[in-house]
Amino acid sequence: MLRPQGPVAEGQLGLIKLAITIMVAVMLIVFGIAAYVWVKFRRKPGQNEIPKQVEGNFKLEVIWTAIPLVLVIILGVFTVQKVFAFGENYSSDKNAVKVKVTSHLFWWEFSYPDYGVTTAQDLIIPTGKKIALELKTADVLHSFWVPSLAGKTDTNTDGTINNAWFEASKEGVYLGKCAELCGPSHAFMEFKVKAVNQESFDNWVAAMKAPAVLPEEPAVAEVFKTQCLSCHAVGDQGLPVGPNLTGIGSREAIAGILLNAEGEGRPEDGKPIRDNLVDWLKDPQGVKPGNKMPAPKEDLGLTDTEIEAIADYLADYKLTY
Template identity: 30%
Template sequence: MTGLHRARRFISAALTPVFVLGLAACTGLPNTIFGAHSEVGHAEDRLTYLLLILGGIVFVLIEGALIYAVVRFRARPNASTPSQTHGNTKLEVTWTLIPAVILAIIAVPSIRTIFETEATAATGALQVEVIGHQWWWEFRYPQYKIVTANELYLPVGRTANFSLRTDDVIHSFWIPQLAGKRDVVHKDRPNWLWFTPDSIGVWNGFCAEYCGTSHSNMRFRVFTVSPDQFKAWVAHQQTGPAFAVAAPAPAPADTGKKTGATPPAPVAAVALTSADTNTATVPHADLPKWTVPETPLPAGLSFDQNAIAKADPARGAQIFKTAACIGCHTIQGVSMGIIGPNLTHVGSRTTIGAALYPNDMKHLTMWIKDARLMKPGSIMPPMAKGLPESMGMFDDQQIADLAAYLSSLK
């Protein structure tokens, strides 16, 4: 966060009178574009500072002249007719040239930065395929054959090269604390963006292009982790689902990767502690509060708490295999649906519904019960018995079992 503080000092020193109001709001700014945590973000920030400073100077000069004119030349009693000036060529030339010079000062570094940041990504970059869906994000790591959703893991110090595609309408991939946004436009012609994260942390990501009903609910998280943690995460993601019923644990899908990390054994449904340096995922308890969603539950949705207490993941696994779930979701070795997010390690994620709700039994059960009420426009149909267009006909106990199964897929 030092970058953030530096940026804040920088601006407040230059533009204190203008920005007082805004700085009053600067008590906690988890998504500020200032003090970005990548080289691309830095380059963009440098231009923004330059623009703010030059703009601030122009602002002060013009508004100062305006205030002076308004005060100095206001009508006074017994004033005579003012001098009838029609113009002044020298002045006109001057105030044409000065803006031209200021703009040249902006244009040169702007164009240099365009070519720097739009150059080809460094060799050896981590390739990440981003696929925008209404209204969630699919992330694929082709080098590691990993498919996940709504949570992105990036190692610090290694360039991440994003290939951005959409499955439907235009979206925009934006992590304000890491770099500027890039629109996700085409199905078959990927857009590109790269940057190299330089600090460990958890960052919020947003869809920044209006994309329909739940545009505001198309968020994601980015975890920038140490290279070792990243290796561990990759190894963990490459394992099969953590919960297997009446079958041997599936082998890792792909062993061709050369990360060198020992794949951890499928972990049980217990939270990893922050003391464990080799954690595959960021412990939920360590999440900063701005990454823990506080979206209120929709009115008119209730759930039997006893069912949650009695939930059995083994029963849930059986239900999953035989229900409509498999039509849309992949769980490695269990189902192959591709319409919804890959759920192989869904239990390891911190949120559900594209960062809309915390990933816990309370929210997961409600989500399965009626996703469309939980998230406007969601194409996932309700699964509870008695709801219109329900695909599941489940009672609360069956839903709780399903949720327990999914939660166990760490």
């Protein structure tokens, strides 16, 4: 939040600075006057009479009502202006990239209606373009927040769609979080915004639209199709119930929180993606309590060998862009 990487976050930091400046100024003046009064009017040796008693001072009361009023109006005008500016709907702007954001317990779905592409957890965007968001939830109240780019914007449970937008000035991976207490894994409901140049973004869209890559080994492909693809989708196959897995090997993290060592965002605390996939598939509830994924071993009857084969396949399912 304090290191903004785009116009919306810069505007938000501007508001924070304005509010802090006003608050610090008020504090210094009030404490300064108080200190002056304590020293100047303290009881001096030999002073025993009761000081002059003052009740009411119209002029002073007007002043100390007017000053806060002016300060609140200044804060209010800038805040309201920014709130509306940042909630602006750019969906019909031809230069904007439209993204429909759907929050789920405990993951994020991103779909690009103009490109016919849906992904999860890594929101890939081009730099220097407005990203027009339409936000909704599939279950409970969540809130979309990318501290260095934009937010927070709630995803409502009453079916209303919230609009927001942001723009990343330069390439990079930015941490996103759910900012509304939503359940046992609220704290783990992370995602990444990956800003790339326009050419890479176009390549990514093309790679997402390519036919699905399935496991080469027929037995593994069979397990993957019958078990995994009954909830997940890859390319043109499967169902869009759980997170879309197309190109999952290129993602910054598994399940949003198991950081991939070869990723760009905070890779220093990451593990190889294949190991993260094994950790996740062997114990989804241990990684993210309360998530809706059935345990592949206990609930679906997969063997350790099958789980590892699927982890190998998913880790290799990378997109070049």
